[in-house]
Every structure is written in structure tokens, then in C-alpha cells.
Amino acid sequence: MQLKQLPRDFELARPVLQTIERAGYEAYFVGGSVRDTILGKSIHDVDIATSAYPDEIKHLFKRTVDTGIEHGTVMILDHGTGYETTTFRSESTYTDFRRPDHVTFVRSLAEDLKRRDFTINALAMRENGEVIDLFDGLTDLKKHHIRAVGDPQERFHEDALRMMRAVRFASQLDFDIVPATEAAMTDHAALLAKIAVERTQVELLKMLMGRTPQRGLTVMLSTQLWRYCPDFAQQETALTRLAQVLTHGVSSEVTAWALLSLSFGFDHGQTATFLKHWKTSNQVITDVQAVVTAAQILQTQDLAAWQLYQCGQARSLLANEVAVILGAPDRTTALTQAAAALPIHDKREVALTGKDLMQAGIQPGPQLGQVLAVLERQVVTGQVANQKAALLTQALTLVNMK
Ligand SMILES: Nc1ccn([C@@H]2O[C@H](COP(=O)(O)OP(=O)(O)OP(=O)(O)O)[C@@H](O)[C@H]2O)c(=O)n1
Numbered sequence: 001m002q003l004k005q006l007p008r009d010f011e012l013a014r015p016v017l018q019t020i021e022r023a024g025y026e027a028y029f030v031g032g033s034v035r036d037t038i039l040g041k042s043i044h045d046v047d048i049a050t051s052a053y054p055d056e057i058k059h060l061f062k063r064t065v066d067t068g069i070e071h072g073t074v075m076i077l078d079h080g081t082g083y084e085t086t087t088f089r090s091e092s093t094y095t096d097f098r099r100p101d102h103v104t105f106v107r108s109l110a111e112d113l114k115r116r117d118f119t120i121n122a123l124a125m126r127e128n129g130e131v132i133d134l135f136d137g138l139t140d141l142k143k144h145h146i147r148a149v150g151d152p153q154e155r156f157h158e159d160a161l162r163m164m165r166a167v168r169f170a171s172q173l174d175f176d177i178v179p180a181t182e183a184a185m186t187d188h189a190a191l192l193a194k195i196a197v198e199r200t201q202v203e204l205l206k207m208l209m210g211r212t213p214q215r216g217l218t219v220m221l222s223t224q225l226w227r228y229c230p231d232f233a234q235q236e237t238a239l240t241r242l243a244q245v246l247t248h249g250v251s252s253e254v255t256a257w258a259l260l261s262l263s264f265g266f267d268h269g270q271t272a273t274f275l276k277h278w279k280t281s282n283q284v285i286t287d288v289q290a291v292v293t294a295a296q297i298l299q300t301q302d303l304a305a306w307q308l309y310q311c312g313q314a315r316s317l318l319a320n321e322v323a324v325i326l327g328a329p330d331r332t333t334a335l336t337q338a339a340a341a342l343p344i345h346d347k348r349e350v351a352l353t354g355k356d357l358m359q360a361g362i363q364p365g366p367q368l369g370q371v372l373a374v375l376e377r378q379v380v381t382g383q384v385a386n387q388k389a390a391l392l393t394q395a396l397t398l399v400n401m402k
């Protein structure tokens with residue numbers, strides 16, 4: 001196959017490949033960018049594979065960065081763009097099921113391609129657009145098949161993360177995993193427990209945000225991969241239900257986690273524990289907790305002003321997304337209107353400060369904070385106008401009542 005019109009990112013990278021080739025080495029575009037270009041999708045980064053060794057690459061280019069030199073990867077900087085350039089490798093023993101014990105650099109493209117995960121990811125392309133297809137990846141792309149390169153048992157034994165990658169590509173591309181590859185995933189599912197949770201997380205999220213997460217979840221269930229994901233063990237029923245209702249990808253990481261947490265019936269504390277096991281950031285934990293709380297309410301009713309204010313408009317829309325997936329009516333319009341109608345959106349917008357209260361003779365201390373908190377809530381719920389005079393009167397009433 002010969003691609004005539006190359007996307008701009010490839011055109012820009014051509015001189016880099018040409019430089020390597022002029023020095024007598026081979027260089028190819030490889031990986032997802034080749035796959036996605038043939039599928040007519042946009043690409044996000046261009047990876048290069050070469051017969052040149054890292055030191056040889058560093059001699060050829062003025063500006064390089066050792067991004068993963070022990071694995072043979074050097075980043076070539078060219079006109080403000082970085083190109084990850086990796087020496088052809090044949091990876092041998094993998095005693096830990098995740099990283100080869102050592103990498104062996106080789107000069108042969110075929111050696112490099114045959115240790116890659118799936119045929120659709122084992123395509124290489126010359127700088128002139130000629131596609132090298134040693135494993136019938138083009139046929140699999142056409143048939144929408146995910147097939148391990150060579151012996152699937154070996155591929156998953158080498159790197160157990162590839163099972164989650166299969167699940168992720170099934171969802172992103174809306175492709176079928178071929179039976180022999182899926183069978184090998186079932187055989188090796190337990191090895192997923194050996195993989196760093198951060199890496200599994202990336203694939204899980206890409207799967208849930210992909211085109212057909214239903215497919216991904218269905219394969220996770222049939223191959224038993226779900227059992228080896230943190231805190232999924234008791235959730236077969238919930239996951240089975242999700243595999244039925246999740247007809248399109250979720251819009252964000254926070255939505256994905258909130259959907260899982262709510263489906264699993266986790267409370268505030270359990271949600272935090274769950275996300276800690278998956279090693280998400282604290283910001284994600286806070287956001288997911290707020291979204292779960294709001295989504296729970298949205299399953300049966302609109303958010304009250306105070307609930308909406310606390311959640312914030314952006315997160316309340318994510319909560320609506322979660323509730324809709326779980327069968328609730330879409331409340332986007334009501335939420336947007338209600339958010340626009342809130343008298344304030346942030347504590348700092350309250351038209352009376354602690355300083356104002358002290359000037360009015362209220363002593364600093366816990367009571368002052370309590371008064372401000374009550375005023376904030378009363379402003380949000382419309383019980384008092386957000387005007388200094390009105391708030392001051394209200395504050396004094398509150399204090400005198402105590
Ligand atoms: N566990 C892995 C990870 C990657 N690869 C190979 O390395 C390439 C690049 O990996 P990566 O960027 O992680 O995935 P992509 O297929 O490029 O997908 P994406 O578009 O999401 O980057 C893959 O295409 C595949 O050939 C592999 O064989 N086994």
C-alpha cells in the first residue's frame with residue numbers, strides 16, 4: 001500500500017527520516033499514527049523506529065533528549081517538534097510480565113515488528129508513504145479485527161498490559177478481538193494483577209472514553225480481566241449492567257470514575273478509597289465525590305439551588321451525564337438555567353465580609369465564621385438579597401437570636 005497524501009504531521013517529520021536514511025540507516029513511522037492515518041483518523045503524535053542505535057541518532061541531530069535511552073528511545077527535536085525515535089528491538093525474557101529484563105537492539109525491521117502487540121499496530125511506513133505490512137495488519141484494519149502478532153499467548157505473557165490495550169482498542173476503534181486472541185486473554189487474565197495500576201488506569205479510562213465502551217466491558221467480563229482490577233472483585237452485577245447501558249463513551253475521566261463509583265454503590269468514603277487504590281490525584285477524588293453526590297440526586301430530581309452551588313455548574317453537568325447513562329432524564333437545560341439564576345457562584349461574591357462584621361461590632365471568632373456561612377447559604381437560596389445593607393441587618397438578627 002502506498003499512501004499518496006500524508007497528514008501534515010508526517011510531512012513535517014519527513015526530513016528527520018530522510019536525514020537518518022541518508023546516513024545509511026533505515027527509518028520508519030510506526031505505531032498508532034500509521035494505524036490511525038490508514039483509518040482516516042487524526043493523529044496525535046508521530047513515532048519513529050530506526051535501525052540506527054541511540055548513539056548514532058545523537059550524532060546525526062544537533063538537538064536530542066534522552067527520554068528513554070535504556071529502551072533505545074531518543075527524542076529528536078526538530079523545528080519545535082519532538083520525535084520519539086526508537087531503535088529496532090527484539091525483546092527477550094520478561095520475568096515480571098511487564099518489562100523485558102533487557103532489550104536487545106537489532107538492525108532488522110521485521111524483528112522489531114514481530115514483538116509488537118497487535119497486527120494493526122505492527123505496520124510501518126516509509127517517509128514516502130509506502131506501508132510495510134508483514135503481519136496482514138491491513139487486512140485486519142479492513143475487517144475491524146484486533147489480532148495479536150504471532151502467538152497471542154506469547155504476546156500477553158510478555159506484557160500483560162496488552163490485554164487492557166486490546167480492550168481499549170476494541171472500544172476506541174469499535175473492532176472485534178479475534179477468538180484466538182481473546183482466548184489467550186482469558187488464559188492470562190490473572191497476570192493483569194502484576195501490572196502497575198497507573199498503566200492499567202490509562203487503558204481503562206481510554207476504554208471508557210472510547211466509541212464503544214460496551215465492547216470493552218463485555219470483553220473484560222468474558223475474559224475475567226475485571227477480577228484483577230482494584231476494587232472490581234464484588235462488582236460483576238454492576239459491570240454487567242454497565243456493559244448493557246454504556247452505549248457511548250463518557251466525556252471525561254471524572255465522569256468515568258463517578259459512573260463506576262455510583263454503579264458500585266460506593267459512599268463518599270468508599271469512593272475515596274476506591275480512587276486511592278487506582279492512584280488518581282486528590283483533585284480527581286474531590287471532583288468525583290461531588291459528581292457522585294449530585295448524580296445520586298439527579299437520578300430522581302433536579303438539584304436544589306444549594307446543591308447546585310456546592311457542586312458547581314461544570315461538575316453538575318458531568319453528574320447529569322452519569323445520571324443519564326444510568327437511565328435518568330436529561331436535565332441539562334434545567335441545570336444550565338438554574339446555574340445562571342444562582343445569585344452567586346462563589347463564596348467570595350457574598351457582598352459582606354468578615355471585616356464588615358467586625359466593624360459592625362461582632363467579635364472575631366467561630367461565631368463570625370458561622371454567621372458568614374449562614375449568610376452565604378441564605379444568599380444562594382434567595383432568603384436574603386446579596387446587598388451589604390440587607391446582609392448586615394440579617395447578620396445582626398442572627399447574632400441577637402443566639
Ligand atoms: N504494550 C505495548 C505497548 C506498545 N506497543 C507497540 O508500540 C506502539 C506505540 O505504543 P503506544 O503509543 O502506547 O500506543 P499506540 O498504538 O500508538 O496508540 P495511541 O494512539 O493511543 O498512542 C504500538 O502501536 C505497538 O506497536 C506494544 O507492542 N506493546
Ligand SMILES: [Mg+2]
Nearest residue numbers: 031032033045
Ligand atoms: Mg502512540
